[in-house]
Amino acid sequence: MNPSSLKSRFTTRFLRALTKINAHKPISSSSPGPGEIFQRYRRIKVAADKSMAYSVRSRRTWSRATLWRLRTRSPRSRLATHARRSWVKTRSTRAASHGKEKKEDGGTVEAEELRELVPGGEAMDLCNLLDETAHYIKCLTTQLDILDRQECTSREL
C-alpha cells in the first residue's frame, strides 16, 4: 500500500465531506449551541472513519467491517445489525477454537482485547489479526495526521 496515495485518497474524500458538513451551518452564525457542536463533531468523526474505510475499500477485513458498521448504523437497519451479529458469532466461535489451539505465551487473552479494538477482529484468526492490526494502525496515524493538518490551517485564520 503506497502511503502517499492512501493519504491523498483519504484527504480528498475527507475534505469533500468536510465541505458538505460546513455547508450545513446556519447562516445566522450566532454562537452555536452545544447540541450543534456535538452533531458536527459526530459528522466529522464519521466522515473521517468513512473516508479512511473507503480509501482502503474492501482490500482489508477491517475496512470492510467499518463500512458495514457505518452503513447499518441507521435505525432502519435493525435487521441488518441482527444478521451481522449472528454472522459474527459463528465466525468468532470458529476463530476462537483456532486461537485456543495455538497456545502461545498468553497471546490469547491480549488477542481477545485486540479483537475488540480492531473492526472485524472478532472473526479473524491470530495471523490475520496481527496483519490487519498493523495496517489499521498505519491508517489511523494517517487519519490523525490529516485531521491535525486541517486543524492547523483552520486555526491560522
Next chain:
Amino acid sequence: MSSRRSRQSSASVSRISDDQIIELVSKLRQLLPEIRNRRSDKVSASKVLQETCNYIRSLHREVDDLSERLSRLLATIDADSAEAAIIRSLIM
C-alpha cells in the same frame, strides 16, 4: 501469504507457524512508539499485544479529540474562511 496459510491449516490441526507469528509481531512492534526505542530482544509477544491495544485506544482518543476541536473551530469561522482552510490544507 494466503496460499501459505491454507496449506498449513490443511496440513495439521490449524497450527499457525511460529515464525509467521514472530514476524508479524515484530512488524507490529516497529509501529509502536514506546517499544521501538527499547532493545528489541527483551519484549514478549503478549507485551507487544498489550502495548498495541493501549496504542490503538490512545489513537482513537486522539481522533475523537481532534474531531471535537475541529468541530468547535469550524463553528466559529465563517463559511468562506472554512472553504479557504480546506482548500489550503489540500494544497499543503
